[in-house]
Amino acid sequence: MNLAVRDVRHHAGRFVLTSVGIGLLLMIVMGMGGIYRGLIHEATLLVDRVGADLWVVQGSTRGPFAEVSRLPANLEDRVRAVPGVAVARRFVSHTFQREHQGRALRLVVQGLSWPEDRGDWAPLVAGRPLRQAHFEMIADQSLQLPLGERVRLGKDMYEVVGLTRGMVGSGGDGLAFLTVSDAMAVQFDVPGEAVRLERAARQARLENLDLGRVTPQLSERALGPTSELPALGPPQVSAILVTLSEGADPARVAATLSTWPDVTVYSTQQQKDLLLSGMVDKARRQLGLFRALLIIISTIIIALIIYTLTLDKIRDIALLKLIGARNRVIIGLIFQQALLMGVLGYALAWWLGGFAFPHFPRLVVIETADLVQLAFIVLGISMLASLLGIGKALNVEANTVLAT
Amino acid sequence: MESVPGVEATRLTKIYGHGHTEVVAVQDVTLRVARGEIVALLGPSGAGKSTLLTAMALINPPTSGQIRIGGQLVMDGDRALVDLRAFRRKNLGFVFQKANLIPFLNARENVQVALEVNDVPPRAAHQRAMELLEYLGVGTRADNLPDALSGGEQQRVAVARALANHPSLILADEPTAALDSHRGRQVMELFARVAHEHGTAVIVVTHDARALDVFDRTVHMEDGRLKNGKSPGG
Numbered sequence: 001m002n003l004a005v006r007d008v009r010h011h012a013g014r015f016v017l018t019s020v021g022i023g024l025l026l027m028i029v030m031g032m033g034g035i036y037r038g039l040i041h042e043a044t045l046l047v048d049r050v051g052a053d054l055w056v057v058q059g060s061t062r063g064p065f066a067e068v069s070r071l072p073a074n075l076e077d078r079v080r081a082v083p084g085v086a087v088a089r090r091f092v093s094h095t096f097q098r099e100h101q102g103r104a105l106r107l108v109v110q111g112l113s114w115p116e117d118r119g120d121w122a123p124l125v126a127g128r129p130l131r132q133a134h135f136e137m138i139a140d141q142s143l144q145l146p147l148g149e150r151v152r153l154g155k156d157m158y159e160v161v162g163l164t165r166g167m168v169g170s171g172g173d174g175l176a177f178l179t180v181s182d183a184m185a186v187q188f189d190v191p192g193e194a195v196r197l198e199r200a201a202r203q204a205r206l207e208n209l210d211l212g213r214v215t216p217q218l219s220e221r222a223l224g225p226t227s228e229l230p231a232l233g234p235p236q237v238s239a240i241l242v243t244l245s246e247g248a249d250p251a252r253v254a255a256t257l258s259t260w261p262d263v264t265v266y267s268t269q270q271q272k273d274l275l276l277s278g279m280v281d282k283a284r285r286q287l288g289l290f291r292a293l294l295i296i297i298s299t300i301i302i303a304l305i306i307y308t309l310t311l312d313k314i315r316d317i318a319l320l321k322l323i324g325a326r327n328r329v330i331i332g333l334i335f336q337q338a339l340l341m342g343v344l345g346y347a348l349a350w351w352l353g354g355f356a357f358p359h360f361p362r363l364v365v366i367e368t369a370d371l372v373q374l375a376f377i378v379l380g381i382s383m384l385a386s387l388l389g390i391g392k393a394l395n396v397e398a399n400t401v402l403a404t
Numbered sequence: 405m406e407s408v409p410g411v412e413a414t415r416l417t418k419i420y421g422h423g424h425t426e427v428v429a430v431q432d433v434t435l436r437v438a439r440g441e442i443v444a445l446l447g448p449s450g451a452g453k454s455t456l457l458t459a460m461a462l463i464n465p466p467t468s469g470q471i472r473i474g475g476q477l478v479m480d481g482d483r484a485l486v487d488l489r490a491f492r493r494k495n496l497g498f499v500f501q502k503a504n505l506i507p508f509l510n511a512r513e514n515v516q517v518a519l520e521v522n523d524v525p526p527r528a529a530h531q532r533a534m535e536l537l538e539y540l541g542v543g544t545r546a547d548n549l550p551d552a553l554s555g556g557e558q559q560r561v562a563v564a565r566a567l568a569n570h571p572s573l574i575l576a577d578e579p580t581a582a583l584d585s586h587r588g589r590q591v592m593e594l595f596a597r598v599a600h601e602h603g604t605a606v607i608v609v610t611h612d613a614r615a616l617d618v619f620d621r622t623v624h625m626e627d628g629r630l631k632n633g634k635s636p637g638g
Contacts, residue, residue: 001513001520001529010508010549316506322463323565324493325521398489399463401504402454402577 003329004336011309018305019341023348025298026378030349031357032291033370036284038363043170043275046110047268051121052089052241053250055266056257062264064093064238065170065271066278071263073180073237076113082256084248089113091239092183095173100151107143107176108169109153111183111237119162119177127162133179138162140174154189158182170275172362180237199223295377298345302385306338310389317393318400327394334389335382342382346375409475410439410605411460411573416469418455418628429455430466431628439572442599442606444616447625453609454577456625460607461496461575462488474572493522497566497604499576503558505550511537511561512546518568536564540594556587563594567602574598576608580615589615596620 008015043065055064056071056079063069079088092111097104112119118129119138127147130136137158139145149160158178167175178186190198202222206212212219242257244250250267257265266274310317317330350371357364418430430452437443445453458464460471462478471479473495478486505514512533519529537543540560542553550558559579566574576595580588592608592615599606599620608619616622624631 001509001517001526003509003517006513007508315504316508319504319506320517320521321489322461322492322498323518323521324489324491325517326489329521397463398492399458402458402463402500 002336003333004340007309007313007333008337008340011312015309015337015341016344018301019344020348022298022302022341022345023352025294025301026345026349026374027353027356029291029294029298029377030353030366030370030374031360031364032287032294033374034353034357034364034366035360035362036287037365037367037370039170039280039283040276041365042168042172042363043280044272045167046169046175047271047275049121049123049167050091050241051243052091052268053244054242054254054257055091055268055271056088056240056242056263057238057266059260059262059264062274062278064091066274069238070236071238071240073184075237075263076240078260079240079242079257082253084245084253084256085242086245086248087116087241087243089117089241089243090180090237091241092180092187093169093238094183094187095169095171096186098151098153100145105143105145105151106173107139108171108173109183109186110175110177111180112177113241114179114181122162122164122167122177124162125165127160129162130177130179131161134182135159136161136178137182138164138177140164140167140176142168143174143176153178154186156182156185166363168363170280184237295381299381299385302338302341302345302382303388305341306334306386306389307392309337310334310392314392314396315401317396318398321396321398322401330393331390334393335386338382338386338389339379342378342385346378409472410437410441411474411607412436412472413456413460414470414472416456416459416466416471418452418459418464419467428628430459433469433625433628433630435460435623435630437573437605437607439605440599440603441620442596442608442618444619444622445607445609445625446611446613446616446622447631451625452628453625455628457575457577457607457609460573461498462492494569495572497569497571497574499559499562499566499574499579501578501581503550503555503562505553505558505561505565507550510547510549511542511553511557514550514561515564515568518565522569524569532568533564536567537561540564555583556590559583559587559591560594563591563598567598567604570602571604574604574606576606578609578611580610580612585612585614588612589618592618 057063058069058071061067061069073090076088076090079085090111090113093108095108097106112130114133120129122138125141130138135156135158137160139160141163145151145160147160147163150157169175203219206219206222244253254265254267257263320330353366357366413433413435416430416433420427420429433456445457447453455464459466465479465482468481470477478491506517509517515533515536516529519532520526524532534543534546537546540563542557542560545553545557553561580591583591595606595608596618598604
């Protein structure tokens with residue numbers, strides 16, 4: 001005869017309500033683990049999908065995701081000339097927020113190196129890759145931009161021609177793929193007034209110099225577009241993506257590029273490690289701390305409930321001792337209840353999570369290994385939580401049944 | 405009546421506290437109850453009846469004296485000579501003023517649990533529990549929880565539980581206190597029937613003088629001592 005189940009049946013309401021509470025707590029514990037997995041997935045998604053063998057970034061930086069990296073766009077040509085390099089692409093990545101149809105539109109703009117890269121590698125769920133050098137974009141579904149939608153970015157309108165699913169940046173914001181030149185135009189867009197002021201300032205600086213006063217032609221050039229000023233640097237990109245030739249040794253190519261003092265080279269794995277050790281690591285520790293706290297809280301709640309249920313049964317436990325029940329019968333009664341509460345809570349967490357997690361603002365990835373790990377944790381906390389009740393029960397004297 | 409001893413308490417003394425707070429609850433009591441004999445233990449409140457009963461029930465060790473059950477020495481002073489819980493499981497049955505049924509078990513399960521803790525297989529325990537409930541006239545109430553039973557029915561279930569493992573000794577502490585006189589007498593007659601039919605030694609602590617005729621013997625206690633004993637006829 002299973003005493004635990006019969007007692008639970010007798011106190012079904014209280015037991016089920018407590019289990020629901022435990023289930024919700026465990027669902028959050030489960031969700032925290034899933035959010036961490038989601039962070040890793042999101043952080044490394046682009047690095048995995050973009051299909052580069054090497055990442056060339058600004059010297060002595062850990063860009064372009066972990067920190068800002070600025071490289072001259074024409075570095076692409078230098079890289080292409082290195083033996084073993086099959087393709088070199090410019091890569092631009094920056095996050096910004098605009099108002100679009102009355103709502104905040106926060107997106108991560110990724111520049112595709114047109115015409116070599118049209119975004120064919122992106123997992124399209126609707127539409128097509130880019131077909132022209134300007135004013136088209138591929139957007140992730142999370143941005144809630146339908147196909148054919150026209151979005152103003154900077155001074156230009158961009159039409160959504162393709163949709164991806166699950167393509168988000170490490171911050172959880174949806175990706176928007178434009179050509180590199182469009183991405184740079186968006187990135188370096190400044191208002192007309194700022195352009196006018198800068199030109200005026202340039203002219204003023206020039207008039208203060210002898211060179212400006214004696215060279216009228218220079219003064220005229222200073223009033224022209226910034227891109228036509230030879231003294232200014234070329235347009236800048238975030239990184240150069242390298243695809244190696246068939247059979248090329250990545251270490252050898254990386255070693256060659258690393259001899260250049262103005263760049264740093266990372267393999268795809270190193271780039272992922274940078275993302276995980278930097279940006280994701282603190283979030284991981286934060287989530288881990290929350291998980292630990294919630295597990296402790298769950299343990300305390302189960303322990304208190306089991307203890308309360310045990311207190312309610314003191315007379316029954318004394319009676320069981322009086323009629324000669326062995327300790328294992330009494331321990332089994334309490335432990336099985338704690339276990340049942342844990343198992344019910346776990347099952348509820350799993351079931352509720354199936355409904356709730358897809359609606360979380362961040363991606364939640366639940367892996368089987370994490371579910372198994374949590375199952376063992378629940379088993380452990382159930383055992384731990386039952387100790388308080390078991391300790392109380394074992395100290396009950398058989399003659400208590402006479403005193404109560 | 406059999407002369408084989410069901411229980412034998414020899415020079416039993418129980419003292420609570422010490423020094424100025426010392427209370428002698430039972431003093432130098434010797435009591436022998438044979439198998440198949442039912443004895444009423446009478447006396448005013450505070451006479452030490454319940455203390456004597458719980459000492460013989462092996463849940464309240466005496467300060468000095470010996471207790472033999474079924475001829476086996478089980479307590480020598482406050483020293484247990486056997487595993488008391490295992491010994492209670494196999495040899496003793498208890499009935500109290502309140503039935504003390506486990507509230508989350510139905511009538512049958514309350515009896516069955518006493519059998520299962522004594523390693524009786526569940527199927528056999530189920531059958532034996534039903535037989536006992538039928539024997540005590542509450543077979544039709546087997547599936548009811550204690551809350552749904554009357555006081556008398558609850559007490560019968562408690563008696564069935566006490567009988568479950570064929571104990572050599574049944575100890576009952578005011579088992580009819582919560583019952584009306586008719587029900588009270590029925591329970592006392594039931595104990596007498598169990599004692600005589602099963603050869604069980606039965607000791608009943610009671611204040612109820614209306615059913616004393618069912619006992620083979622009455623024993624009076626006062627101030628922790630036995631005063632005298634007599635058969636119902638005399």
